[in-house]
Amino acid sequence: MKIPIVFARRFVAGETADQAIEVVKTLNQEGVKTSLDLLGENVENLQQADAAVQEYRELFDKIAAAGIDSGVSIKLTQLGLDFGLDACLERTSQVLQMAQEKKLFVRIDMEGSHYTQITIDAFLALLKDFDRVGIVLQAYLKRSMQDVANMANHHASVRVCKGAYKESESIAYHSMDEIRAQYKAMVMHLLQAKCAVGIATHDDKLIDWAVAWVEENKIDRSLFEFQMLYGLRRNKAKELVAKGYRVRSYVPYGTHWFPYFYRRLRERKENIFFVLKSLLVD
Template sequence: MEAITRDFFLFLSKNNMLNNIAKKRGGSFAAGKIIGGTDFQSSIKFIKQLNDSGLSVTVDHLGEFVDSKKVTQERTAECIETIEMISREKLDSQVSLKMTSLGLDIDHALVIENMTKILDTAEKHGVMVTIDMEDEVRCQATIDIFRQFKEKYSCISTVLQAYLFRTEKDLDDLGQFKPFLRLVKGAYKESPEVAFPEKKDVDENYKKLIKQSLLNGNYTAIASHDDKIIEFTKELAKKHNIPNTQFEFQMLYGMRSKTQHELVKQGYKMRVYVPYGLDWYGYFMRRLAERPSNISFAFKGMVRS
């Protein structure tokens, strides 16, 4: 049943008609519930509310698989403006972005040019930029870009996905950089040739990666709504005397808000992933596909006042 549910929501995420309807009519309904707003400016008030309650944030301008050089340049300029606004407004926020939004599918030199401009601004203002991981066919290119920029910049991190067979080796290979890594289960539909098809195997690999990253001394973000994963991380930290300053938990905006605040009260750093923009529909469907229980969390978030 879980596989059927996952495939159903992944199918919906690619429905152009529903995506267009959501762009035209759904932005105001989703704003302040599952996304910050339709642009960064309108998201600031929600970010400040989260910060005031002890929650850190990372923001993401939704939209990927860009096939226009002009659009990548617009996304670059928007990201730079966002970083400057984070600094100006003194927000406790980082930035997440996808390489396909900067031209990964168009031209390698274009991605490097756009990312260099963004990271120059990020270094100036001390704002961390996380390169989000996309589907497996773009994984190696994304890691290569991260490695290239990590040699020059400090305000850069990336994401590794537990459902891919390759991730354990990727984590080991990146160890030389002592990177800031966000570990996730993974949200794309992948072939059983490259990814664990069974949830239980993904969960076990996720735990293995968390342990590997933390014992290697990496600053690690555990991005999960799964109570078992959260408790595993807490117990691992206690057993190995890993300080709370070496890791953080991350969850999605509008989902498990009570748990987020409880973790802060317990002394853990909690970062909320706040997406914004008109392209929220595909993102939302993939989040529902990740874990069936997200459906109930999302419904509660969507109907709250």
């Protein structure tokens, strides 16, 4: 039985690009930039990966036609990564070329830990030919400070998040204090290297720390932005915009929304209550 998208509406902007773009227009009016994410991961064959490339072509055309302030986030397993790096690079290069022609920025999402190294390898290969591309690093992975140093050496654009996949304690911190400590170290290292950084968090402790640290260290505001998931912390986003900070909302859409929705529910039990409330309150 297919679960109706009404359950996910708090976190997913719709099942079509047109629905998502209407959400983006509203966010843009509030001063919030966006990154559209066509949901889907781990395609079953390369024909599905090719279909995703075509969907991105259509999405880029719609973004340009709508005149909205939005980039795009992609997952490499949606573009054939499970079928080899070469197959994925071929398709991802097509996506980045189309985005470059429209002057759109593309963020490569990080997936589970077994994809971390190959995603970094793919990103660095693509970075040789494309400049409107960035990557995501996860603060709960114990390896991430090494990856931050590598990205800083390449002057890469990095989105720093805590991480939402279930990982073993052997490779990932499970203590929030340890995750926050590494998160801060990652952001500081990247900004001190003058990399563009997406400070992606809903955690007030990290947001308050980041605001204080960038002001104390006189970090150029053009180097960073706060990033949040659609459906979460909208008032906090407005508050940061009012203070003159750049804020970007990650706006997912599409028919393959359940894995993303499930990760949001697993992250925080409060999200389950948000979903139940949305079913009862108009």
